[in-house]
Amino acid sequence: MIGLAVIGAGYWGPNLVRNAQATPALHLRWLCDLNESRARSVLGPYSTVKVSTCYEQVLADPAVAAVAIATPAATHFDLVRAALDAGKHVLVEKPLTCSYADGVKLVQAAQRAGLVLMCDHTFCYTPAVQKIRDLISAGEIGDLCFFDSVRVNLGLIQPDVNVLWDLAPHDAAILDFILPADVRPVAVTAHGTDPLSTGRACVAYLSMWLSSGVLAHVHVNWLSPTKIRTVVIGGSRRTIVWDDLNPAHRLTIYDRGVDQAADPDERRQALISYRLGDALLPALPESEALGTVMTEFAAAINNGRAPRTDGRAGLRVLAVLEAAAQSMALGGARIDIPNGVAP
Template sequence: MDTATTPRVAVIGAGYWGPNLARNFAASPEWTLVAVCDRDEARASKLAAAVGHVDVETSVDELLARDDLDAVAIATPAATHHPLTLAALRAGKHVVVEKPIADSIEKAQEMVDEAKRRGLVLMTDHTFCYTPVVAKIRELIENGDLGDILFVDSVRINLGLVQPDVDVFWDLAPHDLSILDFVLPGGLKPEYVAAHGGDPIGAGKACVGHLVLPIGDGAVASVHVNWLSPTKVRQMTIGGSRRTLIWDDLNPVQRLSVFDRGVTLESQSATELDGDAKAAAKVSYRLGDTWSPALPEREALREMVNEFAAAIREGRPARTDGEAGLRVLRVLEEATATMNGARA
């Protein structure tokens, strides 16, 4: 690809997520959207017309054989990510793929290795990592505003949809895990993962689940996911030694709040006390101000597609590259293994 020209991209998959990708590629000055590909020609044609009457393809092989194509965006079921990504990479195309990057670590690792071998960009569409609020959370942690991270509690619950091919962990938890991988120094590298899932409606898969993993220095992150809740909650709390933040994604007025409140363990102990009394004497509670950072309004997917173009142009890994997708996948696989072991 001539890096002085605008890269040309096609979207594979015109179902649920594909239209969002196609719309943002079509609207971005960093890209030229040339085609939409789907086995359902009517569905592909409808999307192609909606985003500017681009070409319609029903064969991935024919699409990848085009010489006017530099990259593809894959928005298809997780089980298809591996073969589609490998085919695209072997055709010399850069790839951005919907989460999760694949349905197994072995397949994802092959995808990452293939991209490295060919010098191509492989990017995972961890969309939340491109939102202004997550960018601000990362900034607050990097700048030390929160201090040392003590805990993370994340809740992502709603009523449905029960997915036909994955359980609630694989459906909802990738969002929270990708955010943690992005904002925590060093990313997600837990020593172990503990997962507990329930299937109270007999769906044949976990519909309610809790995921717990250490994030270093005694800190722990917990993720609660649920398809059966009558109310929708999207909330993450990150507690630090200096401040604690709460992100309520469903609150349009005050999405992010930072609290100067917390628990402090005094360095000097009460020498005249021992046991529980001594431990209690070392703890003090801090009550301070609460403030809400100003957040710009911009679409996360627009930022994501622009980052994809920048990574290609600059010959560097994308912000949420294949390795990021692999780290999230490791946690999901460990969660599955933990539950299977618990049932044995």
């Protein structure tokens, strides 16, 4: 069993603790948080897991081989770097860190030390996203035509990041996970508004041009009175609709769409036909994604391999977020993403 410490007992930390304790390959030894009473309340009165307010104490324990970090994004670089320097494998909540340049340093440090650096891109481990990835890689939907995501709710306004950095990493990570290996975002535009004068954007719209010519779009919002988690992925043959809030019909594959004329001259005349086919609801297992994350983290350590959402995946997400922040600051200008973003 791999000795594990969880750093951070706030919003996400308790979920890490619960799933770590349910993962046979992991042995949770420490929970570290600046608020000791909060950490103890997460563990309960009968837990044998140690509690500390000092992460240096946790990293000094030779029984700890890995750490899972669930702290504010601004603390990620220092905590991840300290853990890697101490010879620990690291699972870190999204985003990897607050800047692409710092992310490169962390990825390179993990490479030099031969350690696993994994990003907790939780949605990539849901049965629905795993199925979507399989469908796209098998060519079941044909060529990708569009990606449209809505992630809105009446949510917690974060003190350190805007809504784009809080919610859009999920969608950027999902897109990175399901795209074919030879397709990547090459440019972005982003717009954001702050209608409540909070000092940070609470509503944002992100568009990403892919190397295949496809346009992907993401809408994120902290101010919606209703919660919506919907992704529509259109292909030349079929369209996938993922409604994460509908457990009965979480994933639907539509054999419906628009067929263009095969002849180029006819296409220029915009001659199209509508295809009305069946809708398929594939059966998906009900499993907690974070449990799969923990299993993957342990397997990557034990097998000496890169996890499915490794540090490079985190860098690709950071490249999109940094370009989006630059675009938003410039009033929505198109910003190119350099090729070969990961070291």
